[in-house]
Amino acid sequence: xxxxxxxxxxxxxxxxxxxxxxxxxxxxxxxxxxxxxxxxxxxxxxxxxxxxxxxxxxxxxxxxxxxxxxxxxxxxxxxxxxxxxxxxxxxxxxxxxxxxxxxxxxxxxxxxxxxxxxxxxxxxxxxxxxxxxxxxxxxxxxxxxxxxxxxxxxxxxxxxxxxxxxxxxxxxxxxxxxxxxxxxxxxxxxxxxxxxxxxxxxxxxxxxxxxxxxxxxxxxxxxxxxxxxxxxxxxxxxxxxxxxxxxxxxxxxxxxxxxxxxxxxxxxxxxxxxxxxxxxxxxxxxxxxxxxxxxxxxxxxxxxxxxxxxxxxxxxxxxxxxxxxxxxxxxxxxxxxxxxxxxxxxxxxxxxxxxxxxxxxxxxxxxxxxxxxxxxxxxxxxxxxxxxxxxxxxxxxxxxxxxxxxxxxxxxxxxxxxxxxxxxxxxxxxxxxxxxxxxxxxxxxxxxxxxxxxxxxxxxxxxxxxxxxxxxxxxxxxxxxxxxxxxxxxxxxxxxxxxxxxxxxxxxxxxxxxxxxxxxxxxxxxxxxxx
Numbered sequence: 001x002x003x004x005x006x007x008x009x010x011x012x013x014x015x016x017x018x019x020x021x022x023x024x025x026x027x028x029x030x031x032x033x034x035x036x037x038x039x040x041x042x043x044x045x046x047x048x049x050x051x052x053x054x055x056x057x058x059x060x061x062x063x064x065x066x067x068x069x070x071x072x073x074x075x076x077x078x079x080x081x082x083x084x085x086x087x088x089x090x091x092x093x094x095x096x097x098x099x100x101x102x103x104x105x106x107x108x109x110x111x112x113x114x115x116x117x118x119x120x121x122x123x124x125x126x127x128x129x130x131x132x133x134x135x136x137x138x139x140x141x142x143x144x145x146x147x148x149x150x151x152x153x154x155x156x157x158x159x160x161x162x163x164x165x166x167x168x169x170x171x172x173x174x175x176x177x178x179x180x181x182x183x184x185x186x187x188x189x190x191x192x193x194x195x196x197x198x199x200x201x202x203x204x205x206x207x208x209x210x211x212x213x214x215x216x217x218x219x220x221x222x223x224x225x226x227x228x229x230x231x232x233x234x235x236x237x238x239x240x241x242x243x244x245x246x247x248x249x250x251x252x253x254x255x256x257x258x259x260x261x262x263x264x265x266x267x268x269x270x271x272x273x274x275x276x277x278x279x280x281x282x283x284x285x286x287x288x289x290x291x292x293x294x295x296x297x298x299x300x301x302x303x304x305x306x307x308x309x310x311x312x313x314x315x316x317x318x319x320x321x322x323x324x325x326x327x328x329x330x331x332x333x334x335x336x337x338x339x340x341x342x343x344x345x346x347x348x349x350x351x352x353x354x355x356x357x358x359x360x361x362x363x364x365x366x367x368x369x370x371x372x373x374x375x376x377x378x379x380x381x382x383x384x385x386x387x388x389x390x391x392x393x394x395x396x397x398x399x400x401x402x403x404x405x406x407x408x409x410x411x412x413x414x415x416x417x418x419x420x421x422x423x424x425x426x427x428x429x430x431x432x433x434x435x436x437x438x439x440x441x442x443x444x445x446x447x448x449x450x451x452x453x454x455x456x457x458x459x460x461x462x463x464x465x466x467x468x469x470x471x472x473x474x475x476x477x478x479x480x481x482x483x484x485x486x487x488x489x490x491x492x493x494x495x496x497x498x499x500x501x502x503x504x505x506x507x508x509x510x511x512x513x514x515x516x517x518x519x520x521x522x523x524x525x526x527x528x529x530x531x
Contacts, residue, residue, distance in 0.1 A: 001033050001040040003081050004074035006047050007114040010127070013048070014422040019135060026139035033078075034143070034169035041169055042162030043078040047118070049136045049161065050127040053082060054089040055251070058100050059123045065473060068109035070116050081107065081119070121420055137161055144168040144177045154184040156193045156392075159250050186328050188239045188271050191246040195275075195320075195392050197383050197400035203368045206384035206401035221362040224334060224387055225370050226319050228380040228402055229356060230489075231279025231293050234316060236264050238272040245278075259313040263354060268347045271325050275391075276318035276356065318345070319356040322391060334399075335387040360387070375405050380488070406486055407528065409434070409502075409520045410511055412441055413481045415474050416463045419456070423448075426456040427463050427475060432485060432505065434498070434522040441479050442498035442522045449506035450486075459510070482511040482519050490529040498522050500529055 009029040013022045026048050033040040046053045084107045088100050104123075108116055121127030137155055141148040146168060154164045164184060171177035186192060200206040203225075210223055233248035243261045245254045254261060260278060280288040293314065321341040322329055329337050338358075345354050359370045371382045381404035389399030411432040419428030429448040433441030451459070466477035486508050493501035 001036050001044065001078050002074050003076040003078055003115050003118070004112060005029060005032065006044055006078065007112075007118040010048065010118050010121075011114060022135050023139045023142055026136055027142040030139060030143040030165065030169060038079055039082070039166075040078050041166045043082045045136055045140070045162045045165045047078075047122060048139075049133045050122065050125070052085055052122050053162075054085050057085050057088045057123065058091065058096070059088065059104055063101055063104060064108075064120050064123060067116055067120070068105055070113040071110055072112070074112050074115065076107075076110055076115060117420075117424075124420070127420070133161055136165075140165040140168060144171070145174050146177050146181065150178060150181045154181040157184045157186055159191050159193055186273070186323060186330060188273055188323060189237050189242070189244060191235050191237065191244075191250045192273075192322070192330075193250070194233055194235060194248055195400060197402040198398055200384075200401045200403055201406070203371050203382070203384065203403050204364050206403050207364050207367070209398050209401045210384060210386045222360055222387055223362070223367070224338065224385040225359040225361065225367045226383045226385065227357040227370075227374045228383050228404065229277040229279055229317055230378065230380045231277040231314075231317075234260065234276055234278045236260065236272070236274045236276070236316070236318075238264050238267075238269070240270055241265060257314050260316045263316055266348055267344060269325050269344060271323060272344075273321065273323035274318045274341075275320035275322060276316055278314040278316050280313070281315050316354060317356045318354055319358070320391065330391045333388045333390065334385055337391070338387075371403055380404050404488055407489070408484055408486050408508060409525065410482050410514060410518070411444065411485050412479045412516050412519045413463070413477060413483055414441055414443060414479055415476045416459070417446075417474050418472075419448075423456060425460075427460045428456060430459070430483065430507075431474075432483070432502065433479065434525050435516065435519045436522050441516075441519075443496050444498060444500060444525065445496065445502040445505055447485070447502075447505040447507065449504075451507055455507065455510075462510075480516050482514040482516060484508040484511055490525065498525070500525060 006029065009025050012025045016022060016025075029044060029048070030041060033044045043053065084103060088103050091100050091103075108119060111119055118127070137151050138148050140161065141151040144151070144165075151164060151168060154168075155161050158164050164181065167180040167183070168177045171180055198209060200209055207223065211221075235246045235248075235250075237244045237246070243254065243264050244252055245257050245260050246252055257278065264272065264274065279293045282288050318341060320334075321337055321344065324340055324344065329340060342355070348354075357374070359367065361367055361370075367382070367384065374380075374382055381402060383400050383402045385401075386399045392399055411434055413430045414433045415431040416427040417429040417431075418424075419426045428451070429446050431443060431446050433443045436442050462481060463475060463477050466480060467475050468478055469476045484507075485502065485505050487502040487506070488504040490500050491503055492499060495501065
């Protein structure tokens, strides 16, 4: 299959806001890809979900600022493009940067203008065509003529959409496709997509979501309230003495976390799949800042020992169990899974040490107090869970609902970046700064979250009025426009001059009622970070 066909479908998907229309366009492309020989389906699925199959290629948006002239006619095939990115990803050592740039120039030079736009979006991670993986999964179901739930479950258990799509679309009949999908089962050692949580503004709202008639959680009175630890999501698989630790994105980080491996080997079971969090906890029992956890998950134990940081290893905390000694628990209600987990940890004498703190209650006020205590202790908040819900892996359903404190700051826009994909033609990603009382502004991060089409249209006009300079990608503006930003927390940063960065920042509203001299100061931000 030609890359041009995927580029045309991507443009069609980006041009509509209708989920049904997006799904239909992708399904049509997948039917055509299924008639080809090779890996076309898996590559097409990845590209339409906005991803390269290679996690890291070494390319970034800076390497794409000066593209060669586009080709006049399409000639690139999906397989050839995938192989080109694979070769770039394999480059290392002296001269690899130059070789990678030359390979990228050759690839982009062979691409037409629509193909260049698609490839640039995939490399930068900013395709943003509105075809998230969930839309692609539904399109696979439509193309194969099978229920979407059957595809979702197979994707959940396989941990990837591409192989599932390939299996479903290779079948000649519906019953064969269903049989292929049923062949994807929980396999110890192969990660499944983690269950995700919906959101609520407060604990009372979370209770209401769980008890709504249409919610995944039914109408159960009692709920489980887990502390939402400020760490990294982990999924741990054990088969006898072999242990693998995976992240939320299903990356294998086992060599970096020997402490987690040892803790799971000490549990009284031969086969295990556990879901939990890992974080760095100080000697005082207080969780360390998130970036220390992130840094240690990305650093090998030997490197930590060389720098004297081995005492700050990652500690695991578990809140769910999916498999124990031949027994799959995915479809069991949470109350049963928690009973199995508690028995397992208690038998090892590590129940209170390795378990995520949990409250089971039907009292909203009691749960709210539990939430406030968790936040006071430096955690992210809580996750309120239906005790009747199965483990809906890979879905953000109503069986789990997270509650986090909301922080807001009034900041000033310092610059804005040109949008890509569906946001092409608009100014999108804004640079955010806090006021420095001594003069100027201190940048704290960027965001494109929370912007409607109306917001994008307005801010494009507004920032063109305030433009002072542009390099073709970043438009610098007079620091006059105040914007209210919600965020989940602050973390130390070496990237920004103030030493702090916003976490999960999103636009609440533009504040035309405030001038830049009324924006929050960097001192206010530092005081909040200290708290």
